[in-house]
Amino acid sequence: MVGRALILLSFIICLLNHVTAIHAYHDIPSPAHHFSAKHYREKTRKMQLDKVAFAHPDTTFQPPSPVLPPSPSILTAALSKSSPSKSSTSATSGISRAREYHVTTYGADPTGEKDSTDAILEAIADAVQGPGNGELMKGIVNLGGVRINLDGGIYKISNPLRLPVAGRGNLMIHGGTLRASDDFPKNGYLIDLSASSDLEYIYEFVTLRDLLLDSNYRGGAIQVVDSLRTSIDNCYITHFTTTGINVQGGHETYIRNCYLGQHITAGADPGERDFSGTAIILNGNDNAVTDVVIFSAATGIVIEGQANTLSGVHCYNKATGFGGVGVYLKVPGLTQTRIVNCYLDYTGIVAEDPVQLHISSSFFLGDAFVLLRSVNGIANGINIVDNMFSGSDKGIDIVQLDEKSCKFKNVKQVIVDRNNAKGMNIKSTIARGTVEGNNSSWMVDLSKDLLFPNLIKSVQYSLQATGDQFPNHALRSVTDNRVVITTDVVVPASVTVTVDQ
Numbered sequence: 100m101v102g103r104a105l106i107l108l109s110f111i112i113c114l115l116n117h118v119t120a121i122h123a124y125h126d127i128p129s130p131a132h133h134f135s136a137k138h139y140r141e142k143t144r145k146m147q148l149d150k151v152a153f154a155h156p157d158t159t160f161q162p163p164s165p166v167l168p169p170s171p172s173i174l175t176a177a178l179s180k181s182s183p184s185k186s187s188t189s190a191t192s193g194i195s196r197a198r199e200y201h202v203t204t205y206g207a208d209p210t211g212e213k214d215s216t217d218a219i220l221e222a223i224a225d226a227v228q229g230p231g232n233g234e235l236m237k238g239i240v241n242l243g244g245v246r247i248n249l250d251g252g253i254y255k256i257s258n259p260l261r262l263p264v265a266g267r268g269n270l271m272i273h274g275g276t277l278r279a280s281d282d283f284p285k286n287g288y289l290i291d292l293s294a295s296s297d298l299e300y301i302y303e304f305v306t307l308r309d310l311l312l313d314s315n316y317r318g319g320a321i322q323v324v325d326s327l328r329t330s331i332d333n334c335y336i337t338h339f340t341t342t343g344i345n346v347q348g349g350h351e352t353y354i355r356n357c358y359l360g361q362h363i364t365a366g367a368d369p370g371e372r373d374f375s376g377t378a379i380i381l382n383g384n385d386n387a388v389t390d391v392v393i394f395s396a397a398t399g400i401v402i403e404g405q406a407n408t409l410s411g412v413h414c415y416n417k418a419t420g421f422g423g424v425g426v427y428l429k430v431p432g433l434t435q436t437r438i439v440n441c442y443l444d445y446t447g448i449v450a451e452d453p454v455q456l457h458i459s460s461s462f463f464l465g466d467a468f469v470l471l472r473s474v475n476g477i478a479n480g481i482n483i484v485d486n487m488f489s490g491s492d493k494g495i496d497i498v499q500l501d502e503k504s505c506k507f508k509n510v511k512q513v514i515v516d517r518n519n520a521k522g523m524n525i526k527s528t529i530a531r532g533t534v535e536g537n538n539s540s541w542m543v544d545l546s547k548d549l550l551f552p553n554l555i556k557s558v559q560y561s562l563q564a565t566g567d568q569f570p571n572h573a574l575r576s577v578t579d580n581r582v583v584i585t586t587d588v589v590v591p592a593s594v595t596v597t598v599d600q
């Protein structure tokens with residue numbers, strides 16, 4: 100009886116939780132669009148299937164037959180062939196020796212049951228301590244493209260995987276899943292490209308490809324320190340508590356076609372309010388993040404260096420209403436960042452004292468906006484142009500200023516223009532307006548349209564008198580973004596003004 104009562108009670112609590120979660124969810128911008136997106140996808144998929152069926156009216160549409168896996172005997176043969184060198188091709192031919200190091204031949208357990216740290220470290224050590232041929236950058240041995248193959252397995256890792264030596268280049272780790280164990284160091288990274296070294300660059304042209312990195316809520320996934328031309332390609336990075344990919348120093352780390360999220364979700368997650376961690380930190384120059392989805396994290400991308408580029412990045416990591424940030428540009432005074440063709444989905448961009456910042460051809464959904472935050476009051480060389488904004492008629496401005504610590508007092512070359520908005524207020528640094536009347540004074544109020552308060556750098560106006568008089572006229576005032584034109588006599592006229600901040 101007691102048991103049943105408990106079950107009933109917990110069921111009711113559960114139900115109540117559910118109701119409050121839904122309620123809490125709906126008083127902030129609701130990412131309900133993810134549901135409709137799914138619906139849309141299913142619809143289009145069905146349409147495609149219909150199309151296939153229609154194109155082959157005589158045959159019933161059948162899925163392709165499954166590919167047979169290689170038989171165990173073939174596998175065993177391959178393994179035994181490589182066993183002396185632990186490399187996929189033995190040295191016995193004496194001519195060519197393929198250098199792909201399979202972690203399973205080092206005893207790594209692809210089922211994820213046993214700890215595989217030592218086995219994988221051994222494979223890495225053999226790979227990077229093998230023969231090289233010449234140098235890339237000074238002090239970096241060219242390993243020729245040696246590969247460490249994770250053989251499509253899932254491996255439990257209890258310590259960060261580091262290369263045992265510095266000064267190596269042209270190698271790849273690929274093709275499997277690494278999962279942190281329950282005792283993995285909480286400040287560690289599953290793959291840690293760092294080493295103490297006097298070299299200017301520790302590693303060059305390291306490729307991490309086709310990996311699923313599961314930090315198991317213990318630390319981060321990848322760290323890249325003082326390295327050059329690192330590629331992180333087609334990786335799925337999840338369950339990080341600190342940072343998914345942390346780039347410190349070096350340059351030209353290219354993060355492409357990756358998916359990052361602290362929690363595995365497709366949006367509208369009931370736990371979104373508690374998402375933490377940062378998906379990507381770029382604390383270095385000349386890096387690029389292209390075609391990357393960030394589906395859960397307090398902050399999507401933090402940029403702390405110059406000349407970085409984001410393109411094709413979709414952030415729905417944590418809604419602004421819950422305190423999330425999509426892209427945080429923490430480089431006051433010299434930003435030099437381009438953000439193009441990105442999708443800021445319920446979460447926006449924050450830029451501190453931006454100097455040279457370009458944001459264009461991007462889509463901001465769910466009341467997402469760009470926030471310019473003043474640190475020392477500098478905004479110089481900013482283009483926010485040709486973007487689309489969509490919101491829910493809550494009167495949210497597409498570009499906003501945070502002047503809590505200091506007013507923007509040094510504003511130059513800022514162009515916010517040619518954006519369109521649905522359900523949000525357009526803010527610009529270029530504005531136009533027309534007033535008509537029979538008067539000697541005309542005021543065009545542009546304070547609602549202009550981004551910076553009380554700042555008009557140039558005015559053009561035309562006064563069209565509809566009567567037959569020739570009045571004298573002049574620009575009298577631009578205070579508080581209100582332009583005043585006066586005439587010496589009362590005339591019926593229309594006055595059109597264009598201003599620039």
Ligand SMILES: *[C@@H]1O[C@H](CO)[C@@H](O)[C@H](O)[C@H]1NC(C)=O
Pocket residue numbers: 537538589590591
């Ligand atoms: C404009 O105002 C003046 C002075 O009040 C008046 O004499 C004139 O008729 C008005 N003109 C028109 C077109 O309303």
Ligand SMILES: *[C@@H]1O[C@H](CO)[C@@H](O)[C@H](O)[C@H]1NC(C)=O
Pocket residue numbers: 537538539540589
């Ligand atoms: C001119 O416009 C001002 C402000 O709208 C108004 O107060 C004033 O009465 C007008 N003057 C004439 C002559 O219509």
